[in-house]
Amino acid sequence: MPSPRIDLYSDTQTRPTKGMREAMANAEVGDEQRGEDPSTNRLCEMTAEMLGKEAAVFMPSGTMCNQIAILVQCNPGDDIIADKTAHIINSEGGGPAVFAGTMIRPVDGVRGIFEPDQAEAAIRKARRHAPRSRMIAIEQTANSGGGTVWPLEQIRAVGDVAQKHGLVMHMDGARLPNAVVAAGVSARDFAEPFDSLWIDLSKGLGCPVGAVLAGSADFIEQAWQWKQRMGGAMRQSGVIAAAGIYALKNNVERLAEDHANAKFFAESVANLPGIKVETDGIDSNMVFFDVSETGMTAAQVHERLLEHGVRIGENNHMRMRVVTHLDVTREQITEAAEALRSVVMEASRAA
Numbered sequence: 001m002p003s004p005r006i007d008l009y010s011d012t013q014t015r016p017t018k019g020m021r022e023a024m025a026n027a028e029v030g031d032e033q034r035g036e037d038p039s040t041n042r043l044c045e046m047t048a049e050m051l052g053k054e055a056a057v058f059m060p061s062g063t064m065c066n067q068i069a070i071l072v073q074c075n076p077g078d079d080i081i082a083d084k085t086a087h088i089i090n091s092e093g094g095g096p097a098v099f100a101g102t103m104i105r106p107v108d109g110v111r112g113i114f115e116p117d118q119a120e121a122a123i124r125k126a127r128r129h130a131p132r133s134r135m136i137a138i139e140q141t142a143n144s145g146g147g148t149v150w151p152l153e154q155i156r157a158v159g160d161v162a163q164k165h166g167l168v169m170h171m172d173g174a175r176l177p178n179a180v181v182a183a184g185v186s187a188r189d190f191a192e193p194f195d196s197l198w199i200d201l202s203k204g205l206g207c208p209v210g211a212v213l214a215g216s217a218d219f220i221e222q223a224w225q226w227k228q229r230m231g232g233a234m235r236q237s238g239v240i241a242a243a244g245i246y247a248l249k250n251n252v253e254r255l256a257e258d259h260a261n262a263k264f265f266a267e268s269v270a271n272l273p274g275i276k277v278e279t280d281g282i283d284s285n286m287v288f289f290d291v292s293e294t295g296m297t298a299a300q301v302h303e304r305l306l307e308h309g310v311r312i313g314e315n316n317h318m319r320m321r322v323v324t325h326l327d328v329t330r331e332q333i334t335e336a337a338e339a340l341r342s343v344v345m346e347a348s349r350a351a
């Protein structure tokens with residue numbers, strides 16, 4: 001199958017643009033693991049500054065940021081409190097159990113977002129029988145929650161709970177820049193209640209690879225040791241760090257276009273027979289919809305859309321996810337909505 005013409009599978013499908021590639025080609029480089037790569041150092045400084053933290057470290061991926069943040073801050077047998085839809089629970093191969101040996105206590109939030117009371121209820125009383133509650137982890141935006149944005153006040157209230165009980169706060173900020181643009185709240189304000197957090201460069205920001213983890217100088221020093229241990233330390237990483245610097249300068253504000261495109265797609269398909277769009281909470285660049293009443297499964301809709309050159313991911317048996325990004329235009333969104341219309345209409349005629 002040739003690659004789809006219009007790829008709404010994920011914002012990971014972005015390709016580095018000409019401007020980004022030029023920045024990469026011209027990057028000043030050195031040995032990253034000796035702290036001698038000027039472009040990587042610059043990217044880390046920019047990110048730490050943006051997030052209001054003392055220090056930052058460049059990582060190959062967001063998954064490694066989550067795993068290392070957990071390794072540094074949790075001991076084996078500790079509990080992490082996270083929403084049931086969290087990436088660390090569902091999409092990291094059981095990493096927290098494998099590496100840090102932690103438990104995760106899932107919270108039943110709404111669209112990936114839970115209440116401070118729920119966090120507090122999930123914290124265990126210190127007793128010999130129970131795991132130690134150690135970390136509250138939130139995802140901004142909440143991916144499987146619907147690309148939903150955690151409101152700043154709610155983050156602060158959860159942070160107060162963590163502080164009261166002596167737990168650390170961790171943000172999986174894979175799409176924090178989307179939340180910043182959607183909510184009009186600075187990254188620094190969102191970051192303030194967190195001991196550790198990171199942003200992904202390879203999602204909506206359009207870089208080929210990389211993520212940046214931030215926190216206190218002491219936290220980053222320990223994170224560096226884990227990065228070295230796990231084989232994440234690099235050499236002339238300036239070539240890819242330059243893409244990150246370029247993205248932070250050029251690709252943040254434009255995320256508003258992706259958000260407008262997501263809303264536009266949702267409106268375009270909302271009335272199609274059998275398609276149920278999860279309309280409350282199209283906060284950012286994702287649209288989830290249910291196909292159960294089309295008479296087709298998500299896998300079947302996925303296949304038929306591919307025949308139209310459009311790829312939309314199956315989130316589960318009946319739920320599909322559209323993600324808008326840098327490499328899809330408004331025209332292509334219109335075309336994708338039209339393709340879904342044809343697929344659904346064909347099915348309802350056949351029924």
Ligand SMILES: *Cc1c(COP(=O)(O)O)cnc(C)c1O
Pocket residue numbers: 060061062063064087088139141143172174175200202203210211
């Ligand atoms: C993509 C993603 C990750 C992992 O990032 P990678 O760079 O793919 O390893 C973690 N959390 C969320 C919410 C994500 O969407």
